[in-house]
Amino acid sequence: MVAKSAWALLRKFETNKYLAGAYEADFKSGTQFTCLTGNAQMSCIWLRLFEMTDDLRYLNAALKMNEMLKQLIVIRGRRGIDGGVSGSYPIWGRYQPLRYISWGCKILRGCSPVGTPSDALFRRINPRALSCAS
Numbered sequence: 001m002v003a004k005s006a007w008a009l010l011r012k013f014e015t016n017k018y019l020a021g022a023y024e025a026d027f028k029s030g031t032q033f034t035c036l037t038g039n040a041q042m043s044c045i046w047l048r049l050f051e052m053t054d055d056l057r058y059l060n061a062a063l064k065m066n067e068m069l070k071q072l073i074v075i076r077g078r079r080g081i082d083g084g085v086s087g088s089y090p091i092w093g094r095y096q097p098l099r100y101i102s103w104g105c106k107i108l109r110g111c112s113p114v115g116t117p118s119d120a121l122f123r124r125i126n127p128r129a130l131s132c133a134s
Helices: 002-016 036-053 056-070 102-110 117-124 127-131
Strands: none
Touching (some): 002 036, 002 056
16 A cells, blocks of 8 residues: 555656645645655655665655755754754645744655765754754
């Protein structure tokens, strides 16, 4: 079941370059915001499926998702926001609106394979900033 849902979301992401913050059960309609931590978790699932299947489409989707997510990390912001990950994009979306969430950094870091551009970004950010604002 997980692989079937992951595949449906991979196809949505490949087609739209975007995953909605929530979908109906049939994956046909989605919301007008994206959940950044949900996207990061999906990237982790795709990476795991790649490890299990050697299907490069999972790896490709995960790396593209990580690249998209890294564009949304605040790297030159106010104190307490620098290195932060908002709950939604746009920031006023339904998931944790107008907030930078502490677990967002943890999840994004966890789905960045060593040696990738996403991994390099986290190495450049001040490690103290990775605690994020709550």
